[in-house]
Amino acid sequence: MSSNRKLDAIGRNQSAYMLETASDYLRAAKVIWLQPNLQSVAMVNAAIAIEIILKSFISQPTNNMRKGTVGEQYEIKQKVHLFNDIAARIDRDIYDKLNFSRYCSFFEKNKALFVESRYPYEPSSRGGFNDEAIHVGIEIFNTTMRWYKESGNADPWVKAYPDVAGGPV
Numbered sequence: 001m002s003s004n005r006k007l008d009a010i011g012r013n014q015s016a017y018m019l020e021t022a023s024d025y026l027r028a029a030k031v032i033w034l035q036p037n038l039q040s041v042a043m044v045n046a047a048i049a050i051e052i053i054l055k056s057f058i059s060q061p062t063n064n065m066r067k068g069t070v071g072e073q074y075e076i077k078q079k080v081h082l083f084n085d086i087a088a089r090i091d092r093d094i095y096d097k098l099n100f101s102r103y104c105s106f107f108e109k110n111k112a113l114f115v116e117s118r119y120p121y122e123p124s125s126r127g128g129f130n131d132e133a134i135h136v137g138i139e140i141f142n143t144t145m146r147w148y149k150e151s152g153n154a155d156p157w158v159k160a161y162p163d164v165a166g167g168p169v
Contacts (some may be wrong), residue, residue, distance in 0.1 A: 014151070017070065017072050019052075022053045026046065026138055029137070055086055060076075083107040087103075138169050
């Protein structure tokens with residue numbers, strides 16, 4: 001594969017602004033987790049972050065005036081919220097390269113974490129809390145960030161990370 005084609009393939013699977021957004025949710029989850037009675041809110045933030053990271057691999061830049069800027073917007077053709085469904089749509093070469101298979105049991109066990117955690121007063125909500133989603137989210141984020149950097153992603157936020165506003169995840 002020529003280097004131009006390789007960079008084009010990478011660009012189609014890297015959505016820097018989505019990764020930046022996910023880092024905000026993860027940093028918030030870490031802070032919120034330590035607050036009394038806010039563990040469910042922390043889990044929701046971690047779940048959103050994981051969903052955003054996974055969706056960043058299957059998103060396409062929206063063709064609008066922000067395309068190609070640091071505030072680029074993205075769209076996902078299919079509405080999905082289940083971790084295992086999103087993960088199944090990621091390009092297999094990238095999925096394998098990033099060793100996301102190590103999270104298969106987490107994706108399956110917590111596939112509806114975002115849906116089941118955001119409304120704790122509903123009968124379908126999950127009971128109990130743990131910080132596993134925060135830890136998994138941080139691992140997935142760090143793995144993805146390393147890949148972005150190694151592949152030469154030119155986004156200013158990616159290049160500056162971990163020296164960004166708010167610091168590293």
